[in-house]
Amino acid sequence: MTHKFYGGPLSLYSGKARAYLDWKGVDYEEILSATEVYKTIIVPKVGRPVIPVMVTEEGETLQDTTLIIDHFEAKIGGPSVYPDTPKQRLVALLMEVFGDEWLVIPAMHYRWNYNEEWVYGEFGAVAAPDASKEEQLAIGRERGQTFKGFCPILGIDDQTIPAIEASYEALLADLDRHFAQYDYLLGSRPSIGDYGLIGPLYAHLYRDPASGEIMKRLAPRVAAWVERMVDVQQPLSGEFLPGDEVPQTLVPVLERMMAEQMPFLQKTAGIFAAWAEANPETEIPRAVGMTDFTVEGVTGQRIAPPFSLWMLQRPLDHYREMEAADKSAADEFLSTINGASAFQNFAMEQPLAFRNFKLILQ
Ligand SMILES: N[C@@H](CCC(=O)N[C@@H](CS)C(=O)NCC(=O)O)C(=O)O
Structure with missing residues (x-):
């Protein structure tokens, strides 16, 4: 038995964990979180319908991407995504919080206000992979509406949307300048901070087509970083900058x-x-x-x-x-x-x- 990773292509936090697992060279099988999987595996093990979930080959269930990452950091030696040096480690941990817990605002805004119909189809394809396109759309519409319904309580409304977009575009410009000089946040190796950012910047802001068009147009180097992060060419490679340097960018x-x-x-x-x-x-x-x-x-x-x-x-x-x-x-x-x-x-x-x-x- 190998590690089983329950997640989906649409899911913000699945994208974070998957990119890490691929860089770390973990051998795992990804299983789509179809309705049946939620019912028979995820809810019984975790207590609520949430992804991603990792069931290790030893049978241990891990939920929360940070715990999944820390489990494999402890288990697999070699290069770590946690810098050893104090400033870089601090910046990496801060960027994880920023990506995981804040950039979910632009992620949800762009997904639901620019990609709504497309996303319903995708939700349906994950929930019922064997259903017809029409059935998938109906199922996806029902399931997706729950997530769309989170937008107002996340602070996304007519009044805040222009500011959310201005902030996101400014962030893209800042990150584009950074990635003109560096492959990852802190050098040629991805850190836990890169994994925090990739959650929102991959599934919602790159993979959703209308969002991806915006990112590629405004910040092509950020899009190239997303591609480096999710299409890992050389697991366990790269170095953090020497001397505990944190780039000015x-x-x-x-x-x-x-x-x-x-x-x-x-x-x-x-x-x-x-x-x-x-x-x-x-x-x-x-x-x-x-x-x-x-x-x-x-x-x-x-x-x-x-x-x-x-x-x-x-x-x-x-x-x-x-x-x-x-x-x-x-x-x-x-x-x-x-x-x-x-x-x-x-x-x-x-x-x-x-x-x-x-x-x-x-
Ligand atoms: N902080 C968690 C969050 C997991 C999470 O919120 N996942 C989303 C999908 S990307 C979900 O399943 N939300 C439904 C829910 O939490 O009820 C992590 O890092 O794993």
């Missing part, structure tokens, strides 16, 4: 994260701390309320997900556990990034752990 990308995502995460942490105090012993929900976020000067409302805080703990823990000399080097670098003090001083009163497919208080 990543500064505007980090500044965007600090300006847009960090204040939102701080509000989320505040809401979550109050929720946890008022609801001891209660299972942690996917959202603890709605809060505001600001993109390109426009403020909207979106759900406050505790899961994003668990992701942010990874760079925070790394930063706070640094030895003095590393910390001062990291601080010197962070001082070049506008808004980084929101990260350096982040208040997280209720640290989280993720066990048995659930968030719990630490």
